[in-house]
Amino acid sequence: MITRTLTSAQLPGQAASLLEEGFRLALVAGHDDGDRLRAVYLFTAAAPDRRVELHVPLDQDTPEVPSLAGLSFAAGRFEREMHDLFGIVPTGHPLPQRLVRHFHWPRGWYPMLTEAGDPPEFGSVDGPYPFRTVEGPGVYEIPVGPVHAGMIGPGHFRFSVVGETILNLKARLWFVHRGLEKLFHGRTPGEGIELAERVSGDTTVGHTLAYCLAVEDAHRWPVPEDAQRIRAILLELERLYNHITDIGALCNDVAYGVLNAHCQRVRERLLRLNDTVTGHRLLRDAVHPGGATITALPDPRVLAAVGADAAEIVDLALSNTVVADRFTGTAPLGRDQAADLGTLGVVARASGLDVDARHDHPFLSAEFPRTRHSRTDGDVLSRFLVRAEEITTSIAMITSLADMLGGRTTATGPVTSGTGGSGVGIVEGWRGTIVHRVELTGDGRLSRVKIVDPSFFNWPALPVALADTIVPDFPLTNKSFNLSYAGNDL
Amino acid sequence: MSALGVVGGVVQPVLIVAGSPLLVGLMRQVRARLEGRAGAGAGQPWRDLRKLLRKERIAPRGTSEVFRFAPLVLVATTLVVAVVVPFIATESALDPVADLFAVVALLALGAVALALAGLDTGTAFGGMGASREMTILALVEPTLLVAIFALSVRVGSTNLGAIVSSTLHDPARVISPASLLAAVALIVVIVAETGRIPVDNPSTHLELTMVHEAMVLEYAGPDLALVELASAMRLSVFLGLLANLFAPWGIATEATPLAVLIGVLALVVKVGVLGGLLAAAEVFVAKLRLFRVPELLAGSFLLALLAVAASFFLV
Numbered sequence: 001m002i003t004r005t006l007t008s009a010q011l012p013g014q015a016a017s018l019l020e021e022g023f024r025l026a027l028v029a030g031h032d033d034g035d036r037l038r039a040v041y042l043f044t045a046a047a048p049d050r051r052v053e054l055h056v057p058l059d060q061d062t063p064e065v066p067s068l069a070g071l072s073f074a075a076g077r078f079e080r081e082m083h084d085l086f087g088i089v090p091t092g093h094p095l096p097q098r099l100v101r102h103f104h105w106p107r108g109w110y111p112m113l114t115e116a117g118d119p120p121e122f123g124s125v126d127g128p129y130p131f132r133t134v135e136g137p138g139v140y141e142i143p144v145g146p147v148h149a150g151m152i153g154p155g156h157f158r159f160s161v162v163g164e165t166i167l168n169l170k171a172r173l174w175f176v177h178r179g180l181e182k183l184f185h186g187r188t189p190g191e192g193i194e195l196a197e198r199v200s201g202d203t204t205v206g207h208t209l210a211y212c213l214a215v216e217d218a219h220r221w222p223v224p225e226d227a228q229r230i231r232a233i234l235l236e237l238e239r240l241y242n243h244i245t246d247i248g249a250l251c252n253d254v255a256y257g258v259l260n261a262h263c264q265r266v267r268e269r270l271l272r273l274n275d276t277v278t279g280h281r282l283l284r285d286a287v288h289p290g291g292a293t294i295t296a297l298p299d300p301r302v303l304a305a306v307g308a309d310a311a312e313i314v315d316l317a318l319s320n321t322v323v324a325d326r327f328t329g330t331a332p333l334g335r336d337q338a339a340d341l342g343t344l345g346v347v348a349r350a351s352g353l354d355v356d357a358r359h360d361h362p363f364l365s366a367e368f369p370r371t372r373h374s375r376t377d378g379d380v381l382s383r384f385l386v387r388a389e390e391i392t393t394s395i396a397m398i399t400s401l402a403d404m405l406g407g408r409t410t411a412t413g414p415v416t417s418g419t420g421g422s423g424v425g426i427v428e429g430w431r432g433t434i435v436h437r438v439e440l441t442g443d444g445r446l447s448r449v450k451i452v453d454p455s456f457f458n459w460p461a462l463p464v465a466l467a468d469t470i471v472p473d474f475p476l477t478n479k480s481f482n483l484s485y486a487g488n489d490l
Numbered sequence: 491m492s493a494l495g496v497v498g499g500v501v502q503p504v505l506i507v508a509g510s511p512l513l514v515g516l517m518r519q520v521r522a523r524l525e526g527r528a529g530a531g532a533g534q535p536w537r538d539l540r541k542l543l544r545k546e547r548i549a550p551r552g553t554s555e556v557f558r559f560a561p562l563v564l565v566a567t568t569l570v571v572a573v574v575v576p577f578i579a580t581e582s583a584l585d586p587v588a589d590l591f592a593v594v595a596l597l598a599l600g601a602v603a604l605a606l607a608g609l610d611t612g613t614a615f616g617g618m619g620a621s622r623e624m625t626i627l628a629l630v631e632p633t634l635l636v637a638i639f640a641l642s643v644r645v646g647s648t649n650l651g652a653i654v655s656s657t658l659h660d661p662a663r664v665i666s667p668a669s670l671l672a673a674v675a676l677i678v679v680i681v682a683e684t685g686r687i688p689v690d691n692p693s694t695h696l697e698l699t700m701v702h703e704a705m706v707l708e709y710a711g712p713d714l715a716l717v718e719l720a721s722a723m724r725l726s727v728f729l730g731l732l733a734n735l736f737a738p739w740g741i742a743t744e745a746t747p748l749a750v751l752i753g754v755l756a757l758v759v760k761v762g763v764l765g766g767l768l769a770a771a772e773v774f775v776a777k778l779r780l781f782r783v784p785e786l787l788a789g790s791f792l793l794a795l796l797a798v799a800a801s802f803f804l805v
Contacts, residue, residue, distance in 0.1 A: 258524065261527060470780060471698050
């Protein structure tokens with residue numbers, strides 16, 4: 001890890017040269033250091049794993065940073081987030097509207113500042129923020145949400161449509177800000193686990209592991225290889241049950257309910273397997289700072305049966321010509337578009353990008369081959385197949401890791417009291433690359449935790465993929481992205 | 491008006507109203523079992539209707555009489571069809587209305603009333619559903635007319651009672667090319683008209699994919715109950731029509747209690763079997779992309795046209 005402290009004038013030049021060298025902007029976080037503010041930019045690069053942090057101290061009265069929105073699309077969104085939470089102004093930002101802040105928050109109230117205090121009563125509306133109107137003969141708008149018919153998070157979607165074809169889609173999220181990052185402040189790393197497990201309900205292991213890696217990185221704690229193997233098994237178990245759920249949901253969205261029923265059966269089997277492995281169906285209470293503990297290794301026979309079931313379900317789905325027709329060519333996200341937006345995980349790999357933190361930022365010393373994907377056209381079928389193919393890889397990985405462990409179910413390294421500092425954890429969760437960055441005070445308590453879920457990067461790709469798609473294909477496309485509302489809105 | 495017509499005119503609507511929700515329940519149950527689920531039981535649609543009927547009437551702000559009367563028009567037109575079409579007896583209570591064109595017009599009237607109600611709500615979903623429904627309706631109605639017309643050519647009458655009686659007297663006609671082509675066309679049309687997979691998915695919660703459900707999203711309470719009941723009745727009416735046009739056996743030709751009883755049982759069995767088959771077939775089919783639906787309906791129209799041609803030339 002390289003850390004550089006810069007003045008705000010030096011920032012754009014440094015950022016540009018890092019991006020030029022193939023780094024990606026993985027995280028931007030504001031910090032309130034009491035007497036001043038500080039912006040931290042984390043850049044990461046793969047092969048070999050490199051991480052560079054740029055720290056920009058800022059004046060408390062006029063906190064301003066030059067906007068990097070012109071260099072990186074993701075930077076522009078991070079800056080808007082930082083503005084809403086810390087009041088740090090990105091100068092020269094092309095679209096300086098609010099992103100995270102709810103429009104009922106009082107003007108000038110920045111919740112992440114130390115003196116922000118308790119959440120205020122909802123007050124006056126924070127200015128008009130109109131949707132871009134699309135005009136022309138036959139163009140009309142369809143507003144959907146933020147409350148939806150299904151059991152999903154809140155998000156407002158505004159479609160501008162002519163006939164059935166989507167001309168423009170704007171997704172407005174951030175309706176339920178929980179103040180999660182602030183809840184970490186003042187806790188010990190052990191007390192932070194219960195929060196990390198609940199960042200996004202379906203990504204318990206992904207977020208907990210990224211958090212633990214960050215804490216271990218800050219303290220320079222060595223973690224035994226066995227613990228990393230157990231963690232890798234848990235990460236793949238989480239990937240399995242979520243991927244099979246998505247495959248079923250995609251079939252259900254084209255009214256092929258019988259396969260969804262079978263996917264639900266397989267999912268239940270995996271949840272019960274999770275229960276025998278960790279004592280919790282959603283894999284909680286297994287990963288902790290310094291190590292990992294499980295009650296039993298997963299039964300390879302169950303995994304083999306799940307793999308066979310999943311393969312048969314995928315085969316049945318694609319041999320149905322109507323299902324194949326609905327998936328093929330629907331809502332394509334081109335490789336260049338995916339790269340420009342900085343997409344991660346399943347979405348990026350389905351568009352032909354080779355981003356996978358398991359290989360780019362490995363925490364295991366054992367190496368596994370990258371999954372080769374048979375279709376990378378960026379359409380719904382590609383995203384469906386990427387999931388299907390990862391199920392096979394995950395089962396192979398779990399089986400071989402379990403062999404290496406040889407029955408050992410617990411491993412913990414030495415946990416010493418640290419001297420403060422900061423650390424970064426990078427994990428390939430089932431949706432994509434999760435990054436956590438923690439800062440610790442001298443007595444080992446958390447002073448700042450910044451969480452970046454891959455959904456933060458992937459949400460803007462959804463409207464891009466949907467251009468010229470027809471309205472009735474939106475739910476299917478949305479399901480093929482399956483982005484997290486909770487992980488996005490902390 | 492004959493005694494048999496009166497009996498049919500009284501028994502048929504009662505049977506259709508009472509039995510339609512059960513038919514829907516049966517179809518859901520068949521689907522659930524085939525998918526490996528327990529299912530809610532065939533009585534669930536009736537329980538839902540009872541629940542909805544006990545609720546207060548409520549209409550969205552800004553809606554007009556069109557919105558309020560549409561469910562009544564829908565139920566009323568379907569009831570008239572249930573009275574006049576030869577379901578359990580070959581003679582009709584209102585013989586002039588038991589005409590091919592009158593029946594199709596009545597069914598279309600109900601659909602149009604509901605589409606207008608969808609537009610009347612002023613919401614994006616209502617308009618979207620209405621637009622999709624009208625697109626499908628415009629392709630379905632001609633096929634419906636032409637397919638039944640193919641059957642009426644040899645009878646020399648567009649009276650449905652006459653068509654059914656003539657098939658009863660000359661069963662060999664059922665396996666004629668004209669009849670088979672018309673049957674296939676009619677099945678496709680019924681699937682589209684009643685909003686079943688692969689044209690529409692009656693069980694979806696995804697507003698943006700809906701056709702029929704999008705139009706009725708704003709209905710609640712007793713109004714929704716009427717819409718649901720009418721939708722179920724339309725399904726029964728279409729399946730009953732299909733059954734009696736191509737397999738009229740069992741239908742009462744004289745006004746004796748036994749004949750009427752057999753007529754009722756025959757209809758229940760035929761519609762039940764057809765519904766079960768439709769539900770079972772749906773398990774193996776996925777929903778078509780919306781823009782592919784016209785292709786399917788154009789295909790069925792072609793079949794109907796061929797049926798008419800065959801009925802003229804292949805006698």
